[in-house]
Structures are given as C-alpha cells and as structure tokens.
Amino acid sequence: MRVNHAGEIAAQALYHGQALVARSQATRELLLKAAREESDHLAWCETRLRELDSRPSLLNPLWYAGSFAIGALAALMGDRTSLGFVVETERQVEGHLDEHLGRLPAGDSRSRAILQTMRTDEMAHGASARASGATQLPSAVGALMRRTARVLTSTAYWI
DSSP: OHHHHHHHHHHHHHHHHHHHHOSSHHHHHHHHHHHHHHHHHHHHHHHHHHHTTOOOOTTHHHHHHHHHHHHHHHHHTOHHHHHHHHHHHHHHHHHHHHHHHHHSOTTOHHHHHHHHHHHHHHHHHHHHHHHTTOOOOOHHHHHHHHHHHHHHHHHHHHO
16 A cells, blocks of 8 residues: 555656646646545545555655656646656556555455545546547657656555
8 A cells, every 4th residue: 555655646746747837727727636636545545554554655755756857847748748648657557556456355345445446536537638638658658657667666665
C-alpha cells in the first residue's frame, strides 16, 4: 500500500505541474479534477497504511517535487502532448494496479476494494484525456516513464 500511496503523491504532483502550465482552461480543469480524485486515492491509501500498521514512503517529498517538474515539462510541449502524458501515465498505473491486485492476499478485501476503485478512476482519467484530444506519445517516452515508475515503486517499497 506504501507504493500505491507514493504513486498517488506522484500523480497529484504530475497533474498540478501540468495544470500550472496548461494553455487552455478546459485542459487545466480536466487536470485539476483528476488531481482532486487522486486526493481521494491518497486519503484511502493513507488510511489503509495506518490500518496495516505501516507508514508512507519517507521519500514522498522527492516524489512530489520530481513529478511536479515532469508534469510541467510535459505541459510545456502543449496541451495535446500533456493529455497524451495523462493517457500513458494512467495506462501504466492501471497495469501496476492489476499486478498489485493479483498479489494481494485473498482475505484482504479492504485493500482490494480500494485498489479496484482506484483502477476504475484511473481508467476514467485516461479516457477523459483521450477524449479531450490527447496525442499518442512516442514509444520511447512510454519506456522512459516505465523505468522512472520502476524506480519509484521499488524504492518506495523499502524507504
């Protein structure tokens, strides 16, 4: 759950960075709406961490700062590219959540319910960005995003 919490910190930061630099009000509103929904996810993960007698990643400020900068950089390339970044991010998050759901103990229905709801919301964020004119990112960008996410997930698990 710590990894999911760190991912929600990063998602909020991405959307905040993108919204700051968004060119159109419609894109800014879409990003801020997604960030608000990520706040709900963050709260659910935080509550679940406490229930599991665990703690958030100590590196959360780093995840936020780095993700904010990445989001702002993506948005500097224009709204359509920024929305494409949302589509790719959410596609990768959906895959992560699928993997996590597959590894959960069968009896952990509370975590399962949280992750399934988050998955549904993440898919909706991607679909909304796609419907708003997202461009397809080059495959190299997706690969770089996967490597970056792997650093976050593997590090947040331990620290």
